[in-house]
Structure formats: C-alpha cells, structure tokens
Amino acid sequence: MAHVIETAANVSDSGALFEALTMRGKLMDLTEQSHDAAxxxxxxxxxxxxxxxxxxxxxxxxxxxxGLITHYQALLESYGADADPHRLADPDATPGADAPRLAAMVAYVDLVTRSPKDATKADIEALREAGLIDADIVRLAGLVAFVNYQLRVTAVLSVMGETQ
Structure with missing residues (x-):
C-alpha cells in the first residue's frame, strides 16, 4: 500500500526512488501515522x-x-458539503469579523505556511484571544507543522521521481 506522500508525489512502484523509500519503510509508516494523528x-x-x-x-x-491538493480535497469532500470548511480550503478566502476564531486559525496557518520565520509568540496569543484553548492551539500547530513537513517531502520526492 502506498503512503499518502508516495501517492501525492507520484512515486512509481519501481525504480531507485521506490527502492529507497521501501528501505525507509519505518520512516514512511511513521509519517503516515503522523498524518492520521493530525x-x-x-x-x-x-x-x-x-x-x-x-x-x-x-x-x-x-x-x-x-498531489496533496487532490488528497486533501478528497478528504474534505468525504465530510460532506458544509460550506465553512470548504471555504477555508481557498487561500484567497478569509473568514470575516463574525468568525474571529476561524479568522485567527487561518491567519496562523497562512503565516506559518508562507513565512514560518515571521511567526512569534504574539501569533499564539492572537489564537488565545480569538478563543482557542491551549489544547486546540497545540492541535492546530501540530497540524500546520505536519502538513508543511509533508508538503516539503512531497515536493522533493516529486522532483526526484522526475529525474529517474
């Protein structure tokens, strides 16, 4: 069974890249477990x-x-047609003032994805001020960290696969 990253990176089921990932099966399994946890x-x-x-x-x-857009779009669609979550998937959409909690979450996600070095303690405080409790801030930060890791690994594997 292919892992999400392998599928998203379009890794073929043979060749040097496939063999290298197979040899690192434990790492790929742990990454898949992290996907499920996040x-x-x-x-x-x-x-x-x-x-x-x-x-x-x-x-x-x-x-x-x-590849990951396709994966996450399918996952999102599996939850039904609720407009709010689908709207959050659009990087050009931002929740309005009537949804400060979602607006703070989106601002954090965008900041850490686009410019992680610019994130500060004030950004975490903005999440608290918007009503997120510490446990939810940890959940959100874990999600952002994992997906950004996954994005980078997938990008590298995609390029490596193209050069085979």
Missing amino acids: LLPNEEGGVPRAARAALACRMAKICRQT
Missing part, C-alpha cells in the same frame, strides 16, 4: 476533522502541491 484524530477537540482537512488543503494550495 488529520484523523480520535479526539478532535475544538479543531474538527473537516476544518483540519480544509486547512491542509489550503496549505497544499498555497504551496501549489497538486
């Missing part, structure tokens, strides 16, 4: 699964990673 947690807390999928899709769109 996107499909047993305890959603105040960051529902549909919102996680939408935010992950948004990050993939910001980074123009087609």
Whole structure:
C-alpha cells in the first residue's frame, strides 16, 4: 500500500526512488501515522476533522502541491458539503469579523505556511484571544507543522521521481 506522500508525489512502484523509500519503510509508516494523528484524530477537540482537512488543503494550495491538493480535497469532500470548511480550503478566502476564531486559525496557518520565520509568540496569543484553548492551539500547530513537513517531502520526492 502506498503512503499518502508516495501517492501525492507520484512515486512509481519501481525504480531507485521506490527502492529507497521501501528501505525507509519505518520512516514512511511513521509519517503516515503522523498524518492520521493530525488529520484523523480520535479526539478532535475544538479543531474538527473537516476544518483540519480544509486547512491542509489550503496549505497544499498555497504551496501549489497538486498531489496533496487532490488528497486533501478528497478528504474534505468525504465530510460532506458544509460550506465553512470548504471555504477555508481557498487561500484567497478569509473568514470575516463574525468568525474571529476561524479568522485567527487561518491567519496562523497562512503565516506559518508562507513565512514560518515571521511567526512569534504574539501569533499564539492572537489564537488565545480569538478563543482557542491551549489544547486546540497545540492541535492546530501540530497540524500546520505536519502538513508543511509533508508538503516539503512531497515536493522533493516529486522532483526526484522526475529525474529517474
């Protein structure tokens, strides 16, 4: 079974890249487990699964990673047609003043995805001020960290696959 990253990077089922990833099967399995923990947690807390999928899709769109856009769009669609999470997947859409919690989450996601070095303690405080509790801030930060890791690994594997 191919992992999300391998599928998103369009890694063929033979060749040097496939063999290298197979040799690092434990790492790929752990990455898949991290995907499930970040996107499909047993305890959603105040960051529902549909919102996680939408935010992950948004990050993939910001980074123009087609394979992960496809993956996260399908995951998002599996949750139904709720307009709010689908709207969050669009990097050009931002929640209005009537949704300060979502607006703060989107601002954090966008900042850390586009310019992680610019994130400060004040950005975490903005999440608190918008009503996120510490456990949900940790959930959101974990999601953002994992998806950005996944985006970078997928991008590298995509380029490596093209050169085979």
